[in-house]
Amino acid sequence: MLVNFWGPEKTISYIGCAVQLYVFLWLGATECVLLVVMALDRYVAVCHPLKYTTIMHPKLCLQLAIFAWGTGLIQSLIQSPATFQLPFCSHQTVDDIVCEVPALIQVSSADTIYVEIRMFVASIILLVVPLIIILASYGAVAKAVLRIKSTAGQKKAFGTCTSHLLVVSLFYGTVTAVYLQPKSRYAHEQGKFLTLFYTVVTPTLNPLIYTLRNKEVKGALKRLGRRAWDIQNN
Known part of the structure; x- marks a missing residue:
């Protein structure tokens, strides 16, 4: 995909498209589960800190x-063959930046x-159920944090979760818009930008x-800026 972005030719072979779809679905589904x-790791860390290592x-x-x-591999092995069983004889243009299921359906x-x-x-x-579990975990985390009396303790607990929450918002906010309404023409046109967002950005x-909370990384960025x-x- 990145090679096609930079190169003059925006082409991919049938085998290349198939491999891209297999890998794309595998990594995407794995990201959802991870x-x-x-989220469960942060729930245990905040709500049961004394039992965390156990x-x-x-x-x-x-x-x-x-x-x-x-789970990601199984999802890819189920979805990819079913997608490539569709006939594409009269179409040679994939109206998207990557070979993914909604684009091939179109x-x-x-x-x-x-x-x-x-x-x-x-x-x-892989999208709705995990999102519900994540929100439920953070609901429990929020209750646990609010029970902490010290402000410093609350900030530390919230700091443990902010980076993950930001990634969840960026990932789920875009990928759900593409995969829950694949056949809609408007959704597909809008989805090309969203696909770029969750595949590259x-x-x-x-x-x-994830590393901005690390003091060494912050120090290195400050030195680089100066x-x-x-x-x-x-």
């Missing part, structure tokens, strides 16, 4: 990571109702969002 795992032990963390990647000449139903069900399982911002300012003034 965000839920991270509950979130390395073996459980490994199991949760395997579950997330495994260019198919056949009845896509079954693929849409399958994708809608997958979206409910959000992953690019993730390292910055150095750039000094160079400009000189």
Whole structure:
């Protein structure tokens, strides 16, 4: 996708499109599950701090990571073959920046109702249900934080959650708009921008969002800013 952005030719082979879709769905579904795992991690850290090391032990963390990647792979192996069973003989232009299910549904000449139903069900399982779990976790976190008497303790607890909440807002706010209404022409036109956002912008911002709470990273950014300012003034 990034190669096509920078190169003069905006083409991709059929095999390349298939591989891109498989990987795209795998990573996207894995991200959905990982965000839920991270929300549960923060719930345990804030609501049960004394039991955190007992509950979130390395073996459980490994199991949760395997579950997330495994769920993403299963989703990709189910959704991708069903999408590529659609006929695309009379269409050679994918009106999107990446080969994903809504874009391929738009260019198919056949009845896509079954693929849409399958994708809608997958979206409910991997988008709506995880979002409900995340919101419920943060509801419990908010109650626990409000019970903390010290302001410093509240700030520390909220600081543990802000970066994850920001990533959840950026990711779910865009991907749900694309995958819950794939056949709508207006949704598709708007969805190209949203696809760019959750495939490029959000992953690019993730390292910055998660590391800004790190004192060493903050110090490095401040030094870099001062150095750039000094160079400009000189």
